[in-house]
Amino acid sequence: MNDDVIEITALKADSFGRIALMRGSRGVFVRRDLSASPWWLRFPAWRLARREARAIAQLNGLADTPQLLAWDGVRLDRSYMEGAAMYQKPPRGDVAYFHAARRLLLQVHQRGVAHNDLAKEANWLVLSDGRPALIDFQLAVLGRPRSRWMRLLAREDLRHLLKHKRTYCPEALTPVERRLLKRHSWLRDLWFRTGKPVYRFVTRKLLKWEDNEGQGPKP
DSSP states (O other), rough: OOOOEEEEEEEEEEEEEEEEEEEEEEEEEEEGGGGGGGGGHHHHHHHHHHHHHHHHTTTTTTTSSOOEEEEEEEEEEEEEOEEEETTTTTTTTTTTHHHHHHHHHHHHTTTTTOOOOTTOOEEEETTSSSSSEEOOOOTOOOOOTTSSSHHHEEEEEEEEHHHHHHHOOGGOOOOOHHHHHOOOHHHHHIIIIIHHHHHHIIIIIISSOGGGGGGGOOO
C-alpha cells in the first residue's frame, strides 16, 4: 500500500480503528486504520474491516457506494464521496431522495449484499447534489440474493430506510410502506430481546462510547 499520502482530517475514531480523509497520488480517499485499535480489540476490528472490504468489493462499479482501493489487513482504503450524513443534512420533505435511496438499496441487494446497519443515520449520506449514498459496510452480509436469509435481511434494510422516511418525509409513505413498517420480523424481535442489550453493554460499559441514537460514536 502506497505510504506517500497525507492526512487531511480525522473523520471518526473509536475502539475499532481510526477513519481519516487522506490525499495521495490517486486523489482524496478515506482510510480506516486498525493500528489505532487496542491490542485486545485488534482481531474483531480486523474481522469487521475484512467484512467491509469484501462487501464493497462485491459492489464494485455501483454508483453511490464506496469503491475498494486497497486492503492489506491493517489499513482499508476506499473512495471518498462528498456529502454529509443524514443527521447533518436531513432530507426533510425530499421525496426524490427516498425514491433514489430505495432504488440504490435494491441495487445493493441485487449484488448479493445486505447492509445490516441502516438504522444509523450516519451510514446514509446526502451527497453534494442531493443524491443518497451508503457507507460503513462493517456488518454487511453476503449471499445469494434470492435466498430466504438474504431476503429477510433485505427486508430489514428496507424497514430501516422507511423509518427514516417516516421521520423526514412521513406524508410520502405509501399504504404498503406503512404496513411494512408495522410488520416486525423474528430477527428484529430477537435482536431487541438479546443482541441489543449485549451491544449496549459492550459499547457503553466496556468501550465507553455512546452511539448517539444512530449518529455514530463520539470521537
